Amino acid sequence: MHMFHHRHGDHGRFYLVTVHIAFGVLIAGTLALVFGYVFMLLWNALLPELFTVHPVTYWQSVGLLLLARILTGGLGHGRGRRWHPGRHKGMGAWKEYDAWWKEVGEKSFSSYACKDKGDGEARG
Numbered sequence: 001m002h003m004f005h006h007r008h009g010d011h012g013r014f015y016l017v018t019v020h021i022a023f024g025v026l027i028a029g030t031l032a033l034v035f036g037y038v039f040m041l042l043w044n045a046l047l048p049e050l051f052t053v054h055p056v057t058y059w060q061s062v063g064l065l066l067l068a069r070i071l072t073g074g075l076g077h078g079r080g081r082r083w084h085p086g087r088h089k090g091m092g093a094w095k096e097y098d099a100w101w102k103e104v105g106e107k108s109f110s111s112y113a114c115k116d117k118g119d120g121e122a123r124g
Helices: 002-051 058-073 091-123
Strands: none
Touching: 002 058
């Protein structure tokens, strides 16, 4: 009886994942249709008059959006490029820099600046 229940749970999980995937594809398709249409409207309202380019069709606007996406960020959905709280140190990075500057950076810069200033006076 326990094994039957386990299989039934896997079947329910499979169904749930399938529904989520189908819903995601439906949403993505709807957004593509809407963005393509809005892009077409904006292009045809602005660019032909401003830059004397030809109006575009709906499918040309979808193609332009796809081309722009490929050229600016690939076809992935952005993993690795988005900000995540654990990935960036935020203000902690500035605190580390300030500590480094007080310990090492300021002395090194002063030494370099004095050396450069001294070389310039010796030549002048």
